[in-house]
Amino acid sequence: xxxxxxxxxxxxxxxxxxxxxxxxxxxxxxxxxxxxxxxxxxxxxxxxxxxxxxxxxxxxxxxxxxxxxxxxxxxxxxxxxxxxxxxxxxxxxxxxxxxxxxxxxxxxxxxxxxxxxx
Amino acid sequence: xxxxxxxxxxxxxxxxxxxxxxxxxxxxxxxxxxxxxxxxxxxxxxxxxxxxxxxxxxxxxxxxxxxxxxxxxxxxxxxxxxxxxxxxxxxxxxxxxxxxxxxxxxxxxxxxxx
Numbered sequence: 001x002x003x004x005x006x007x008x009x010x011x012x013x014x015x016x017x018x019x020x021x022x023x024x025x026x027x028x029x030x031x032x033x034x035x036x037x038x039x040x041x042x043x044x045x046x047x048x049x050x051x052x053x054x055x056x057x058x059x060x061x062x063x064x065x066x067x068x069x070x071x072x073x074x075x076x077x078x079x080x081x082x083x084x085x086x087x088x089x090x091x092x093x094x095x096x097x098x099x100x101x102x103x104x105x106x107x108x109x110x111x112x113x114x115x116x117x118x
Numbered sequence: 119x120x121x122x123x124x125x126x127x128x129x130x131x132x133x134x135x136x137x138x139x140x141x142x143x144x145x146x147x148x149x150x151x152x153x154x155x156x157x158x159x160x161x162x163x164x165x166x167x168x169x170x171x172x173x174x175x176x177x178x179x180x181x182x183x184x185x186x187x188x189x190x191x192x193x194x195x196x197x198x199x200x201x202x203x204x205x206x207x208x209x210x211x212x213x214x215x216x217x218x219x220x221x222x223x224x225x226x227x228x229x230x231x232x
Contacts, residue, residue: 009158033218043127043226045208050220091161095217105151105176106221110160 002027004094006109013082014117021077021112023092029053031097034068034075035106039089051075082116089113121145122224124209130230137196139227141209149212150192151221152176152184154205161208167192168215199231 003026013019025034036048049059051068059066063080079086092109125140143150151166153176163176165184173184181203185193192211196203206228210221 035220037223043206043208043228045210045221045223047220047222050218052218097217105163105166105217108161110158 002029002094002096002107004092004107004109006090006092006112008112009110010113010115012115012117015083016081017116018078018080019082019114019116021079021090021092021114023075023077023109025073025075025092025094027094027096029096033095033097035093035095036066036075036077037091037093039091039111041088045091048077079114082114084116084118087114087116122209122211122222124207124224124227126227127225128228128230130232131199132232133200135199135231137199137229137231139194139196139207139209139229141192141194141211141224142190143192143211143222144190145211145213145222146189147211147213147222148189148215150186151210151212152182152192152194153208153210154178155208155226156205164194164207199229201231203229204231205229 005024032053034051037045039045065078067076089111091111093106095106122143149168152164153161155161162178164182167173167186183195206226208226209224212219212221
């Protein structure tokens with residue numbers, strides 16, 4: 001069965017600190033996709049990144065970076081020099097590569113609430 | 119940009135009332151989803167639909183039903199609301215049928231049942 005674990009329920013940092021949000025997943029599929037979404041206080045989940053199981057290259061986008069390691073089934077998210085606007089709930093999610101029906105539905109972790117204080 | 123619009127941001131209903139939560143997307147997406155979000159439980163899938171008039175149960179369908187008469191609209195129905203259905207409800211849509219495709223979410227509907 002698929003599962004996504006975000007062990008950190010809440011994290012609080014001071015502005016300009018670096019912070020890493022952990023995500024560990026379980027799946028028996030060889031082809032799968034991993035996602036990160038951000039949910040600011042306004043409520044709407046916003047897509048941040050998608051990674052497929054065959055691409056273990058790390059990715060950097062501005063202050064955001066993602067580290068995907070299949071050996072440890074982890075897909076961690078780091079924010080460098082955090083800002084107050086980064087305060088949100090962050091969700092990691094997993095989907096199969098399936099096509100049609102329930103295949104391909106996202107399995108979400110329980111989320112990590114990040115508070116960045118000025 | 120894909121837009122997913124949920125008709126009500128905040129609703130307050132009484133136990134036993136029938137509740138309709140409406141969701142409309144404007145990008146001709148095949149798939150639509152209803153999730154429920156509760157503190158400490160994350161997002162849980164209630165129902166999804168991969169075509170007009172098609173629906174599939176998610177992980178927690180009990181106490182809910184859905185309707186998809188038109189491709190752009192997916193409604194969540196609580197036939198007889200109960201206090202344990204007080205929650206944030208999130209609608210999402212996705213183009214195509216692949217798990218690789220990105221979900222686009224609405225802003226959510228916060229329902230309180232008294």
